[in-house]
Amino acid sequence: MPLALALSPHLDDAAFSCGGTLAAFASEGWEVAVATLFTASVEAPTGFALACQTDKGLPPDADYMAIRRAEDAEACRRLRAEPVWLPFREAPHRGYGSAAALFGPLRSDDAAHLDLAQALEPLLVERRPDLLLAPQAIGGHVDHVQTVRALHLLRPSGPVLWWQDFPYLAKRQTHPARPFEGAMSALPEEARPIEAERKRHACAAYATQLGFQFGGPGGLARALDEAGRREFFRRAGAGLAAAAA
Secondary structure (H helix, E strand, C coil): CCEEEEEECCCCHHHHHHHHHHHHHHHCCCEEEEEECECCCCCCCCHHHHHHHHCCCCCCCCCHHHHHHHHHHHHHHHHCCEEEECECCCHHHCCCCCHHHHCCCCCCCCCHHHHHHHHHHHHHHHHCCCEEEEECCCCCCHHHHHHHHHHHHHCCCCCEEEECCCCHHHCCCCCCCCCCHHHHHCCCEEEEECCHHHHHHHHCCCHHHHHHHHCCHHHHHHHHHHHCCEEEEEEECCCHHHHHC
């Protein structure tokens, strides 16, 4: 059984961006796994990091990431995917002190891409995925950028589908940041039909994020409707027929 492995920066990115494709792979008989990179719980957060949970209605003493991991487990169950959680801290716990900073330049002391590459290398050796899916880092979120940088260090030999980062394309940004546009634009674009209802059901599992990202479940539904019934990628490496052979 071929394996499709999605490398998701946060606990929702893969479902939001390519959940319909992952669900379709599962229906076609693929094994599907979602490895989320920045999932570490942090005891007693302060400042902007604390605000990132309290502004979603959670109390200061809540284990925000444990709640999010539970949401991800349910979302993956709905996609028929295996969740895998790597123990790295999100950007607000690495010195990025504001919402603007999350989409600004990388800090000079942020070596997350090196740590990610060191952790991902044995995972890829162990799991031997037939296909990787990963973000293009559209929008420029520093955690997405570091994910791409880590994969560039590893230079995977197999096929990669680089997804369009959702919801950054859905937030009416006329020109969202595309830090890797040069490399991505050189790759062929691929549009894939999706299992839209299964994707919708999986995305709805991320209850803590729906108000912040979309204004609530209704906003999520509208954003997914506007995105349509295909997901778009840049493809590197061999085609999917070769991957599944």
